[in-house]
Amino acid sequence: MRQILLVVSVFALLFAACKSKRSNSVIPPDKMELVLRDMMRADKFLADYVLNKDTTKKIDSESVKLYQQIFSIHQISGEQFQKSFSYYKEHPDQLRAIMDSLSRPVSAAPTEMVQPLPAPQPQSAADTTQNKADTNQKPKIKKVMAID
DSSP: OHHHHHHHHHHHHHHHHHHHSOOTTSOOHHHHHHHHHHHHHHHHHIIIIIHHHOTTSOHHHHHHHHHHHHHHHTTOOHHHHHHHHHHHHHOHHHHHHHHHHHHSOOOOOOSSOOOOOOOOOOOOHHHHHHHHHHHHSOOOOOOOOOOO
16 A cells, blocks of 8 residues: 555656646746847837827737737747746746846847957066156157248
8 A cells, every 4th residue: 555655646746847847838938038028128119119109000019010020039939928928927936037037137238259358468677667768758850841
């Protein structure tokens, strides 16, 4: 009887562990954060610029257009986003982590790789005395004759 109970409890734990894992169709949290951030930016753009300037446009249709562009940029589908968002709503601890990361400001990413400057080389005593001598000399002025 104990062996049966042990086997059943092991299978129950394995089933629960497998069920709680994210499937491959769910967008990973870091990518989901980027998608949600872009969607929030799109909503702000619509509210501040598009709908404010042209009141004849409908917010729903304009939002859908922008969301489709965001989905294509991130190479996901609308239904994949819906499935993922439903998954995260069912797992509030993971959704909270994503939402908390959205509340943090984003540092501007550089558009190019910036090479660090080389470390300054220490100058020898001879170099520093030569530089001081150069700065103490008066500049030579070249006289130029003007022809009228």
